[in-house]
Amino acid sequence: MTEMLDTAQPNKAHYLSAVDTLRRGSYPAWLAQVRQAGAARFSETEFPTRRHEDWRFTNVAPIITTPFRPLTGPEDWNVSVSDLESVLFGTAGWTELVFINGYYSAALSRIGSLPKGVVAGSLADAISSGNKLAEHHLSVRRESGNVFNALNTALLQDGAFVHLHAGAVLMFPIHLVHVTTGLNEPVAANPRNLVVLGRDAQADIIESYVNIGAGAYFSNAVTDVALESGARVHWHTLVNESEEGYRLGSTRVNQDRNSAFRSFAITLGGKIVRNELTTVLDGEGAEATLNGLYLTGGEQLVDNAVAIEHAKPHCTSWIGYKGVLDNASSAVYSGKIKVRRNAQKTDSRQLNRNLLLSDRATVNTKPLLEIFADDVKCTHGATVGQHPKEVIFYFRSRGMNEAMARAMLTYGFADEVINQIDIEPLRRRLDRAVCERYSPI
Amino acid sequence: MLEIRNLHASVEGNEILKGINLTVKAGEVHAIMGPNGSGKSTLAQVLAGHDAYEITAGSVRFLDQDLLELPAEERARLGLFLAFQYPVEIPGISNAYFLQAALNEIRKSHNLPELDAMDFRELLNDKMELVAIDPRFAERPVNEGFSGGEKKRNEILQLAVLEPRLAILDETDSGLDIDALRIVSDGVNKLRSPERATILVTHYNRLLNYIVPDVIHVLVNGAIVRSGGKELALELEEKGYDFIREELVAP
Incomplete structure (x- = not known):
């Protein structure tokens, strides 16, 4: 049976031919290299099966066997502001950037009140205008993520680019709206977001992942976040995909000293949803507070894979994820805390709590600690239960x-x-x- | 108002109540005293409708209805209130939200219009003042992180808001310091009226210095063995529960 699974690795040809199409376009040499590295990793890495420890409870076969059409450029998807009424906030002062299938739509976006030293717009625009910071952050990181992250990098074109210069403080949130269309055919969208906060900058960021249209689609988002020293961000990811929508999303944060990353990962909808969130506490005094909530029903599967790496001493982290599961839905939670040898005085806690509303719902929860330092305070726990009588x-x-x-x-x-x-x-x-x-x- | 006849109840096959007889009239305050394990709290829980107990014999009439036939929520809507010995914590639900939902359920059952958030808040503020509770408690999750005394006071706040016909206070005095005891007692005394009755379930007679009962009953081993006026409390204070036990054994 395992042999069968190996040989049954679905064809990656449709994705690789999209990579070829992009190769024929005109792009900066550094971007071609980044994509090439992503494509190489994508080719050599197998799609995960349930034999892979990180994917044991999350069967992605429906995603890899559906021939989603990868996109190589924006098309006319006929989306109007009225389609987004329930998604956009329209609150005075807010900046709301809209991306359709991963491509920025200036017509649907609204730039609100932004202080000096803040760039908020399209990553494709930043690349084509020769933005050095975007180039630096996209090329410095050798793609080492999973096969889907590699796919995203191989097809890297557009997404959100937000940069706050040192000391810039946002008065109003920036809302990144990612819409995937399930209109005519199953498409695979690969939005790539880059958010960089300079020293002591502060921002509220909201990401919404939603859909238009009834059909199947695959949203494969990667978001890289860099917090320089003293930067603080309140990050909110709202996933409300359709009953036929697949989403795999990875948010990868790097935190310098005394920075603070406070996040909320809220999943309300989607057929199969996996939210990966990793942060590296890479400077003393950095803090990460990761909150999550997943509400599932039907036959949904929602997987939250959270990982924090304590790389430097005196950092604190808190993970609190809660789930409410109904019908025959299932949820997976994994929380890995890794404390490196020199990361003394680490203070880390995590708790995953689940409420089952139905006998048919299942939860697989796995809080994990890997500690190589000796002077640390780490607790973890998980509960699965019903309302007490x-x-x-x-x-x-x-x-x-x-x-x-x-x-x-x-x-x-x-x-x-x-x-x-x-x-x-x-x-x-x-x-x-x-x-x-x-x-x- | 309340008429209990030969009430027997057991839990997991153990008989705890062994033939309780008790009549409470409107306007009266009764105290039920007794040693630990005598069945006081069981009686309170049985009256409130907890389904862990099996009623094996007897009857209870409350406001001319067969109380034992009614589910717990209907007993509450009819006007029965139990102040819990150990009030539970309810994370995520504010006191105000909880009490507004409760009051409106009770009002609906009496064909009274529901109170909106504004009207309810006004009522709640008045009641919080009455029982001397910090107004900030309105927004705190029900009993979560409350001290023992705060939980008991919160029960009295609920009593004040829901205005039941019969209030059963189960060991409301236990764990209270003298100031908290005074505040709780004041709250109960202010709510006394000719239409309402109260049953105080208590181990100690300390509470009876603040809330003076009309009748005191002594419950021992699942049955009321003595009833009398407030002088009975003094006798218990002096001699302890043992003297009654001895009386029972003596011919």
Whole structure:
């Protein structure tokens, strides 16, 4: 059987022919090299099967066997602002950049109030205008991610580029809206985002991953984030893909000293969703606070793979992910904390809590610690459960029936994550989404 | 208001209540005292409708209804309230949200209009003042991270908001310092009225210095063995529960 799986590795030809198409275009030499390295890694790396430890509970066969058409340039997808009404915030001052199938749409985007020293726009534009910072960050990192990251790099064209110069502080969030179309045929979108915060810069970033149209599609996003010393970002990733939408997304953060990365990874929809988030605490005093919430139903599969590498001493990290699973859905959580030998005085905690609303739902949770230093404080834990009977009785003794008690408790469980979001319009929108999904009042 | 006749209840095959008889009229305050393990809390939980207990004999009528036939939530809507000995913590749900939902469920069952958030908040503020609770508690998750005393006061706040006909306070005094005890007692006393009744379940008679009962019952081994006026509390204070046990054994 395992032999069979090996030989059954699906053809990568359609992706590689897209790589060829791009090779014939005119691009800077450094970009051609970056893509070439990505293509080489993509070719030599197998698609994961469930025998791969990191993918044991996440079967990506439906993604690799569907002949998604990779894109080599923007096309006319006929998307209008009215299609995005429920996604865009339209709040005064906000910058909202819209990407259709990975390509920037100036017509659908809106640049809000940005202070001096802030660039927010298209990565393709940054590349074609010879932006040295983009070149540096894209070429310095040798593609070492998984096969899907390699595919993204092999087809690297466009996505969001955000750069805050040293000391720049955003007054309003930047919202990156990634729309994948399931309109006519199954397409594979490969948005590539690059966000760089200079020394002591501060920003609120929201990424939304959504779709238009009813068909299948594959969103394969890679986002690289670099925080220079003292930079602080509040990062929010909202995944609300369709019932036929596949998403694999990787966010890769590098943190210099005293920087702070605080994130919320919220998954509300998608057929198969995997959110990878890794951060390297690469300077003393860096902090990472990674919050997550996944609400699943139907036969959805949502996988959150989180990894923090403590590379330097005196860094702190906290991971708190919560899930609510209904019907025959399943969720996977893995949280790897690696503490390098010299990373003394590391303070790291992680907790994954899951609420099962149905007997058919399943969770696989795996918090992991790999510690090579000796003076560290690390805790981890995971829970899977249902609403306690005594708590339900408490509601009933106050006049509320069991269904109402369960609904309110589920809402409360999920809302604990949402309530920590500082951006009010975002918090209210998510609170409403959670409330509508679970609460009767 | 409440009439308990020969009530027997057991949990996992062990009989805990062995023939309770008790009548409580509107306007009265009754205290049920007894040693640990005598069945006081079981009686409170059985009346509130906890389904861990099996009723094996007897009847309970409350406001002319067969109480034992009703699920817990309908007992609450009818006007029965249990202040828990160990109130549970409810993460993620604010006190205000919880109480508004509870009050509106009760109001709906009486064909009263539901209160909107504004009207409810006004009511809640008044009640918080009545039971001397910091207004910031409204936004805190129900009982989460509350001290023992804060949880008990929060039960009294719920009592004040829901205004039940019959309040059963299960060991509400335990774990309270003297100031908290005074505040809790003041709250209960302010809510006394000719239409309402209270049952105080307590181990110690300390509470009875603050809330003076009309009748005291002594519960031992699942049955009420003595009933009397407040002088009974003094006798218990002096002699402890042992003297009653001895009386029971003596012919």
